[in-house]
Amino acid sequence: VSGAKKAKTDKDDNNTNGLATCRMLLAELEAHQDAWPFLTPVNHKAVPGYRKVIKKPMDFSTIREKLTNNQYLNLETFIVDVNLVFENCERFNEDDSEIGRAGHRMRSFFDKRWTELLK
Numbered sequence: 001v002s003g004a005k006k007a008k009t010d011k012d013d014n015n016t017n018g019l020a021t022c023r024m025l026l027a028e029l030e031a032h033q034d035a036w037p038f039l040t041p042v043n044h045k046a047v048p049g050y051r052k053v054i055k056k057p058m059d060f061s062t063i064r065e066k067l068t069n070n071q072y073l074n075l076e077t078f079i080v081d082v083n084l085v086f087e088n089c090e091r092f093n094e095d096d097s098e099i100g101r102a103g104h105r106m107r108s109f110f111d112k113r114w115t116e117l118l119k
């Protein structure tokens with residue numbers, strides 16, 4: 001029957017909601033040589049002021065956990081969390097610092113990759 005809505009299932013479109021793209025992008029972020037500051041949550045006991053300044057901490061291992069627990073609705077909600085990692089980094093670190101520079105390099109890598117994948 002024309003117009004009958006086919007139920008969307010994973011087998012039809014294996015990238016339903018872009019989650020396969022999220023998995024691919026996260027794997028590339030985790031493997032990047034400049035990922036080291038972002039692989040684990042910032043230890044606020046070891047980093048003075050972090051807990052006060054950064055209201056919504058985020059890191060790649062937390063994103064990995066959320067992806068595994070199916071907490072991302074789609075690519076957009078995933079990109080919001082990845083960008084939060086970079087926004088926190090820019091807020092807390094001088095641009096001209098090891099971690100600040102790593103954050104800028106990771107952000108431009110991510111921007112390039114997801115725009116390539118979405119084309």
Ligand SMILES: Cn1cc(C(=O)NCCCNC(=O)c2ccc(F)cc2)ccc1=O
Pocket residue numbers: 036037038039040042043047088089092093099
């Ligand atoms: C994003 N951010 C990170 C830090 C920070 O000090 N982060 C810990 C760095 C130490 N962690 C490592 O060196 C490491 C971790 C995992 C790994 F597989 C290899 C190395 C401080 C401020 C900030 O804004």
